[in-house]
Amino acid sequence: MTDLVTTDPAEKMRLRAALIERIGGYMTAHAMGVAAELGIADLIKDGTRTSAELAAATDTHEPSLRRLLRMLAAVGLLDEPTPGRFALTDVGAQLRSDSPDSLHAFTRMFCHPLLIGSWQGLMYSTRTGKHAFDHVHGRDFYAYLAEHQDVSALFNVAMSEESRIAAAQVAAGYDFSAVRTVVDVGGGDGTLLAAILTRHPHLRGTVFDSASGVAGAPDVLRAAGLAERGEVRAGDFFAEIPGDADLYIVKSVFQDWNDDDSRTILRTCRAHMPPTATLLIIGSVLPETASTEVPIMFFTDVNMLVNSGGRERTESEFRALLTETGFTVRSVADGAAGPLSIIEASPARS
Ligand SMILES: C[S@@+](CC[C@H](N)C(=O)[O-])C[C@H]1O[C@@H](n2cnc3c(N)ncnc32)[C@H](O)[C@@H]1O
Structure with a gap:
């Protein structure tokens, strides 16, 4: 349907939420990148951990970390069975670095400031057809990797x-x-x-x-x-x-x-x-x-x-x-x- 829109308030709310959740995609990517960098999933492993325990282990600000963890629970990566205590869901368990099904390095790579930075050039790419990585970072992706062995090793994993x-x-x-x-x-x-x-x-x-x-x-x-x-x-x-x-x-x-x-x-x-x-x-x-x-x-x-x-x-x-x-x-x-x-x-x- 292209005509604007339903008059049903409940349906209006559903449509608004569907759109606004998609805007949250970049926020989710940032939150996942931080959780992966901090190694949150490895710290939780098979059990549950409180935000206080996780903040102490990661040297982070507990009230802020707790908000980040609740956001990750809201998108299905963690569970919060009791207030302030967190467990991994099956999806979130893929953020463990020691699992055979790990996507920990993958998450760190694709939520890396380097790639998030080039996505900020999406308008440039859309207008010109040229890739934004070069425009933003001054050389192409593989030339960058050749000069940055740490990022290259992360990309390879x-x-x-x-x-x-x-x-x-x-x-x-x-x-x-x-x-x-x-x-x-x-x-x-x-x-x-x-x-x-x-x-x-x-x-x-x-x-x-x-x-x-x-x-x-x-x-x-x-x-x-x-x-x-x-x-x-x-x-x-x-x-x-x-x-x-x-x-x-x-x-x-x-x-x-x-x-x-x-x-x-x-x-x-x-x-x-x-x-x-x-x-x-x-x-x-x-x-x-x-x-x-x-x-x-x-x-x-x-x-x-x-x-x-x-x-x-x-x-x-x-x-x-x-x-x-x-x-x-x-x-x-x-x-x-x-x-x-x-x-x-x-x-x-x-
Ligand atoms: C997207 S990765 C895929 C890697 C692997 N085939 C896989 O599926 O996991 C693309 C690969 O192409 C390699 N590559 C890029 N430019 C290359 C070149 N000029 N000669 C040889 N390999 C190159 C990269 O180093 C990288 O390993």
Whole structure:
């Protein structure tokens, strides 16, 4: 309905609340960032803690911390079973840093003043089509990471946390029986490669990323007992990728780049892949029209507009990029890797 509006006061209140709660989104992100920085979820762990105990442990102002905790309870991250005493909900428990399902680093990264700062340039991006990160911080996102190892390490762990479910699903669901060697292009700290090599002992693999991107990969592969079968290589996927593998995986990479850059990366892959190799693109595939079913994809799309100049793409947009760069799309499996899809392609016969 476009006409303003209902005359029913209760319905009016509901509509107002629905809008105002959405404005509170940025307040929620700030509150989550502070809670994650303070390690509130680790302090609460399985039990309950009072705001006084949490304030003492975090060196914060108790009445103010208590207000922050109540706000987090109001959005479902904490429970307040009795006044001033707090427990984690199942959603909030993901803020624990020691849980296998942790999104603690992910929360710290995406609620980081660096990214919140570039979102303040959303109007700039909307008017110009250029990414605000550069405008606000004076260089592009990955150049910034290369100069700031602390933020880069946080980003790499954040990506690893985000990838865990998809990594397990790809390792379990994709048919690796005819594959011997895998390269994960832009593979970060090797979380995906480690999941695949662990499940498939006949495979060898390489994680390929920038020097700052692969910084944590040797430790991840060693911790998984994969130092023998997993190699780490630093390089620039605009210039080269390792040759001679059967399968090339590119997960959550193209969203970072505009179409021209994405075509360059794909052409690099095409030039270095053996003609018989397979390319797997793993990432979000946007539906043709927006819906409330998959809001995160549309958040991420605008996040890319703001922070990297990249974008999420529909299936037809991926198909066009692949066809233009010398690939034939073999299949598109929607949602085959968590919420992410898997696009399988091979070098087109010339
Ligand atoms: C969004 S992250 C995804 C990481 C990983 N594939 C995952 O899904 O968790 C994009 C990756 O691309 C890497 N990257 C960016 N520019 C690169 C370049 N020029 N050459 C190689 N890797 C690059 C980043 O370091 C980062 O690890």
